[in-house]
Amino acid sequence: MLNIVVCAKAVPDPKDACKIKIDPATKTLMRCEVPMVLNQMDKNAMEAAIRMKEQSDARISVISMGPPQAGNTVKECLALGADQGFLLSDPAFGGADAYATAYTLAKGIEKIGPFDVILCGMASSDGSTEWVGPQIATFLDIPVVTMVREIVECEKELWKVKASMGHGYRLMEVKLPAVFTVTRELNQPRTLSFSGIIKARKKEITEWGLNDLGESAESVGLKGSPTIVSDLRTQDSKREVEIIEGTREDKAEQLVQKLADAGVLA
Amino acid sequence: MPVKCSLGIDKSQAFPADLPIPGSGPELFYASRITHHASRITHHASRFTFHVSRITFHVSRFTFHVSRFTFHASERIIMEHTYGPVWVIGEQVNCQVVTVSLQLVGRARTLADELNTSVEVVLLGNHMTDEHVQPLFAAGADRIYMGNDPALELYQPELFTEMIVKLAGDRRPEIMLIGSTFMGRELAPLVAARLDTGLTAHCIDLVLDKDKILEQIIPAYGGLISIVCPEKRPQMATVSKGVFPKPDPDETRTGEIVMLDVPTGMTQRINTLEIIREEPEGVSLESAPIVVAGGAGAGDIEGWQKIEELAKILNAGLGSTRPAVDEGWIELETMIGQSGKMVSPELYIGVGLSGELQHMVGIVGAQVMVAVNNDSKAPVFEQVDYGIVDDCREFVPVLIEKIREHQEKQLTC
């Protein structure tokens, strides 16, 4: 049986993301004001897992680190088709950078049990570092391919995948167990079905804190993070704007004229 | 790196080349001169111990103890650091060093001069000659660690990581810069986790603070934030092409090339079979004199197609914001901004986008900037020269018409 782990993150709804403020005291993000949703590219990871399960005998575990509200994200993945859910939640996990996040997730994944394939979204919409997948792989001492856009062969232990490279790709051969971070191009995620939601009600979410992972507070969260936010500043290189007024036609005509005068309308 | 120290008067004791830390019990030293970093030592005991191997001590009558990881310093003790090199992980395509590597070497030079240290580049590939690496010296590198081997012909994640990690263990760089290329974005987190240090993604500036700690600047939440990695070394950052200018080459500069051996007997669990680079179609975003960028305000694919048409008639590069990519209107490669492309056109026209900094930092030194947005309060209007407050779905077709008229007029006269 293929043991698949999907790493899912609850992120502030990108539509409201601009409301997020930095807490001036702790210099970490105050995420709670904005509704949390499942990170977009984690949906692609979830979809990839479901398709693998449709093709062969597999079990999908979904794991998320976050505040208790992130439980909803895990639940959403259960409704999409994951078999079991794990939420790593503890005040000590707060303020983690990518390194501490990957470390904590790696510890959680080890605790779940044997794994063959770990799937992550290429990046989260709020952090966008792309580091968590590769660093999970490092902490688990297994290989990783980032930005996977196509799974070419997935029989047995040796998989072949195509990884996105802007224009072009690289073709990689990987021995399982391995981490794959996936892009949007990999698939079209399905939407939640009513029957899925009903089935998810019966599925358990296991919640683990610091003690369950057997970790010290120094190795997780803000304390376990090598990087910290040291300073906030405003961006001041602002231009003097001229708002062009008039009817639609006028505005368009004036704009063309101004750009032509400035010599930029080649 | 051996610790240098100037010795004190009475009962002075030399530091051994490698300090016995964690200690075999407390050690007593006598200090001879006082430094200005005293408060930092007392407040950052753990940082001190980390830095121990690259610190010059001026020691005299002030006593301090080094025992295990604790450091008890008198308020007035002064220390002087000697810094490890500033590193750039170079990248080449068909033996040609890529632009972002040269740009990073330029910045590394500035940082290294401030730290009074050297710039070293690690460059892995095959069939590279001295000629291929000369641009790195001309850009400011002092030393190049070159791996030239068939095994390094293609980027191999595990092999590259291993070689860089091993060399970093020997050289102990203070700073390590990596281009936000497809290789760099994968390699950087692998190397950082192995070296047990921090890494900042997609920086838009890198400066040293008064304590010579690297401030890694990224846009966030309507402003800029500075990320630091105060204790762990190296301080690692990825940077996109175009964030720093390409330095003027100084062809008189030369440096040392040190050849690297490829480790043997390493079992690789992952293998790059081939790398296919395709030529992008259409106008190149990065070199286009005009860039039209569209955002969420396009509303739907039809709205987006109007923006596309605007780009086409202007022979402009077509750029995007993240929501446009998320909607599937356009591919990721066109995204402009912190985690996308950097562009420096003469004319930038932003249509239906709010002007979030993560996007706007991607437009560098545009001569003229225009925004079309139906919300007069959109932050984008504080960052452009001309603003059109209108529904882009209605306005863009009219604009296209006017541009067409203008172009026809130009042709006839």
Ligand SMILES: Cc1cc2nc3c(=O)[nH]c(=O)nc-3n(C[C@H](O)[C@H](O)[C@H](O)COP(=O)(O)OP(=O)(O)OC[C@H]3O[C@@H](n4cnc5c(N)ncnc54)[C@H](O)[C@@H]3O)c2cc1C
């Ligand atoms: C770490 C990180 C990295 C990021 N990197 C990038 C990056 O590299 N590039 C990037 O683009 N984004 C990036 N983002 C996302 C970025 O923060 C913004 O979310 C994004 O740039 C907003 O895109 P937008 O302006 O198209 O959408 P919105 O912010 O939703 O703005 C849409 C605008 O369109 C206007 N509008 C709506 N309807 C119309 C209409 N009919 N006519 C005219 N105007 C209309 C609205 O008034 C609004 O101002 C990043 C985010 C994070 C957290």
